[in-house]
Amino acid sequence: MAFMEWSQKFSVGIPVFDDEHKKLIVIINDLHGGIAAGTEKEALQRATNRLIEYTILHFQHEEMYFEDWVYPEAAQHAAMHAELKRKVFAYRSRIEQEESSELAAEMLRFLRDWLAQHILVEDKKFGAFLFDKGLR
Ligand SMILES: [Fe+2]
Ligand SMILES: [Fe+2]
Numbered sequence: 466m467a468f469m470e471w472s473q474k475f476s477v478g479i480p481v482f483d484d485e486h487k488k489l490i491v492i493i494n495d496l497h498g499g500i501a502a503g504t505e506k507e508a509l510q511r512a513t514n515r516l517i518e519y520t521i522l523h524f525q526h527e528e529m530y531f532e533d534w535v536y537p538e539a540a541q542h543a544a545m546h547a548e549l550k551r552k553v554f555a556y557r558s559r560i561e562q563e564e565s566s567e568l569a570a571e572m573l574r575f576l577r578d579w580l581a582q583h584i585l586v587e588d589k590k591f592g593a594f595l596f597d598k599g600l601r
Contacts, residue, residue, distance in 0.1 A: 482526075
């Protein structure tokens with residue numbers, strides 16, 4: 466069984482964002498698999514960077530929609546994205562300094578739990594708002 470699995474309960478009702486969440490989960494699972502397989506540190510760092518870059522891209526995409534659709538809860542939702550980025554950047558510098566795959570695994574567990582909770586609450590709320598606006 467995969468480290469994290471997308472299921473219908475995570476659907477926010479907007480396919481483009483569901484697809485991005487699925488891709489994020491794929492990247493998380495790749496990194497997790499790499500750690501479990503004892504991947505060398507350069508590959509681990511590349512995978513960590515890829516995960517962080519895609520996370521940022523995804524947040525930017527949601528935030529673009531906040532603006533375009535004048536989402537009333539944009540500020541609090543974007544603040545959560547910012548806080549997550551701050552935490553993940555802190556993890557990355559510690560992972561690089563300590564060359565620790567255990568720390569990378571800890572970051573993944575944190576990210577998995579954060580993402581599940583964030584999708585289920587905030588992204589679903591935003592998805593429902595867009596759905597109401599007629600977006601599919
Ligand atoms: Fe999201
Ligand atoms: Fe979000």
